[in-house]
Amino acid sequence: MGAALTADDEIAIRAEMIRDYGILVSIVVQGDILPALEVLLLEHRLREIDFIALARSSPIVPKDRAGLFGKALFAGYERDFVTALHLLIPQIEHLVRVHLKQAGARTTNIDKNGIQNENGMSTLLELPEAVQVFGKDLTFELKSLFCDAFGPNLRNELAHGLLDEDGCNSPFAIYAWWLALQLIFNTWWNSANPAAGQQKVNDGQIPPAEPVEEQGEP
Secondary structure, eight states: OOOOOOHHHHHHHHHHHHHHHHHHHHIIIIIIHHHHHHHHHHHHHOOHHHHHHHHHOTTSSSSGGGGHHHHHHHHHHHTTTHHHHHHHHHHHHHHHHOOOOOHHHHHOEEEETSSSOOHHHHHTTTHHHHHHHHHHHHHHHHHHHSSSTTTTOHHHHTTTTTOOOHHHHHHHHHHHHHHHHHHHHHHHHHHSSHHHHHHHHHHHSOOOOOOOOOOOOO
């Protein structure tokens, strides 16, 4: 048997995985997403209300956030990725928190003053329930895009005011918009077509999602 991996080995492997993932993201954005978006813009005239309706009908979107998700998706459709990213990232973090909380995960911490605080996206995605709820592949993508220092770290860069306009128009930002659109559309489609949706869940293409409502802290 080989020697067990050290902590340094694990870090090096993760860095290499995220580097390869970044190369793949750039290829997909340039070769697939942007050309498809150009065709969509030429052939269809979608409105903000259409994206809001999609978000409202998708079981993965918290019901009181459909408007914000819809506005973010529409902004990306209009190629305004600066607006899309600023709207989208906080809502994705909220979506992650709501679904983990619904699955029974503890999403808060108590600080030294006894005040309860919500955990950030980085901490949430390290919870064991994350893979159970979102699946291994989507959990990796969410970590790699939004909150890993080896990747674009979009959530933390945005939260701390470090993301400039070029960063908001980077392949990673465009892919983040597309990933949200794909997730929201697929969960809507699967809920409207249960047989096809269950097959995709069984194949590991998309995590199952139950409709979620906002819940206050107990």
